[in-house]
Amino acid sequence: MAGALDGIVVLDLSRILAGPTCTQLLGDLGAKVIKIENPGSGGDDTRAWGPPYVMGPDGQPTDLSAYFMAANRNKLSVAVDIATADGQATIRALAAKADILLENFKPGGLAKYGLDHATMLAAHPGLVYCSISGFGQTGPNAAKPGYDLMAQGYGGIMSLTGDPDGQPMKVGVGIADVMCGMYATVGILAALRHRERTGEGQLVDVALVDTQIAWMINEGVNYLTSGQVPQRRGNGHPNIVPYQVFDAADGHVIVAAGNDGQFRRTCAFLGVEGLADTPDYATNPARCANRATLIATLEPLFRARTMAAIIAGLEGAGVPVGPVNRIDQALASDQVAARGLVVDMARDDVAGGAVKLLGNPLHLSRTPVSYRHAPPRFGQDTDRILADLAASAKPG
Structure with a gap:
């Protein structure tokens, strides 16, 4: 059964978590996601963010860290050095066939390669170009790097998290990154809808801090309404007791x-x-x-x-x-099993022949999510994708 985004091609120049979370979701919904990884660095930084790693048949760690696998299924890995003229030409050729380009470089960081949103949208007016950054493409902090922990600190959520008498505390997972990826997905889908009506692509500018501010929800509006700065309450609720x-x-x-x-x-x-x-x-x-x-x-x-x-x-x-x-108790529960929230994806080059991943929480009755490609080894699809690109460029 075809996914909701069957036929959509995503060119993914992102790494770490926010961008990859977004593109994994698009891939789960049926899009073809081409993940560009830097051959000079060994690919996405999170490939080295272990242990744990999936082990190969020889008992040695692979480049599939658990962190990398959490956000990179349903993708094809292509090794391209965008710092070279050939690499830039490859990205432009791939972008010409893509519907969506997503990147999370510092604002302006791709301009020196001619891969920035202004240049790419001028060449491909129908492209949906999504830029994820720490503080967004504008504002006094636009040039600053963005990391999940920094966003949680800057955006206020850490001031609400933790024991009332302890230090401010980050959330246990990279929630600022993950929620930024979710907002980016919504923005991309809205931009695709606009393109359906008008043929126009556009820039989708999403920032970790912006999205973290937005999901302060009731505590943010509590302050705006009362003028009282919310305090840490541990596991207590600001508006309901007990x-x-x-x-x-x-x-x-x-x-x-x-x-x-x-x-x-x-x-x-x-x-x-x-x-x-x-x-x-x-x-x-x-x-x-x-x-x-x-x-x-x-x-x-x-x-x-x-x-x-x-x-x-x-x-x-x-x-x-x-x-x-x-x-361990949550993932072993009968509810998790009934909802398909742990999935096995086959890989013949790892011990046991499969990797275990968290499932997608979306349940669509007509266009269900699918698990087509296990998280890729670094550069595993380079030859095939570049050969297809070369073949499509030939006249006739």
């Missing part, structure tokens, strides 16, 4: 009492029904104002019960509740 992690006798549970009725039923389960009638706790605004004393009252009540008892009891009462799983 909505957080509690210690159980044998682990940790999440309790999300999102309204007064759910709070009342939580109190009943814990054997403190009268707590819900106390003026300090009867309404959510009152509970927010008296958060510290309420949580101090609830904590020992949860700690005296097992995870299983808490989950069964609150689920039975219609209160949102769940476990805090380790990654």
Whole structure:
């Protein structure tokens, strides 16, 4: 069954995570993604970001680090040195056949090669050219490099993450990069829709910091509305109480009492029904104002019960509740299996003949995602792609 983007060709000049996340998603949706990797550096930086690595049949590490594989399936790897005249000519020839070009060089970094958006769009007016950078193509910080950790720090999310009395804390994965890749995907799809109507390509300018600011969501608007700077609350919620992690006798549970009725039923389960009638706790605004004393009252009540008892009891009462799983527990769950969120992709040049990857979360009834190409070894498709390019250039 053809994917939604079947027939779309993506020329991917990106590396690390934000750009590759975007192009992997486009590839999952059916696009042909040609990943350009620098032969002088051994390819995408993340090929060396291990361990762990997938092992070859000889028991030695391959260039398939887990980090690289997380964002590079459904791609063809072509080794091209864009610093050379031949390499630049190859990119231009590939761009002539592409619908989308994505890059994450510093703003202006491709101009010296004649591969910048102004030059490429002049030559190919229908091209959708997406540039991902740390701060965007404009503004006083445009020339500064962009890394996920820097974006999390600059954009404010670290000030909200972590223990109230500890250091600001980054999110455990590169969420600024990943969300930038998601926004880039949306922008590219919107630009493709515009091209369908008009034939016009355009520049899609996406920045790590811009997107990180955008997904501050309620905390950002809390500040804009109140003028009060949001504070770190650990696992607590700024606007709902109790909505957080509690210690159980044998682990940790999440309790999300999102309204007064759910709070009342939580109190009943814990054997403190009268707590819900106390003026300090009867309404959510009152509970927010008296958060510290309420949580101090609830904590020992949860700690005296097992995870299983808490989950069964609150689920039975219609209160949102769940476990805090380790990654191994999450990936081994029956829900993950039912939704196909762990996939095996065959490679005959690795130990075991396959690699395991996280699946795509999109479920489209007519144009489902597909897993056609395992993450590529460096430059494995160079000869074939360049031979096809040469053949298509011949007259007749």
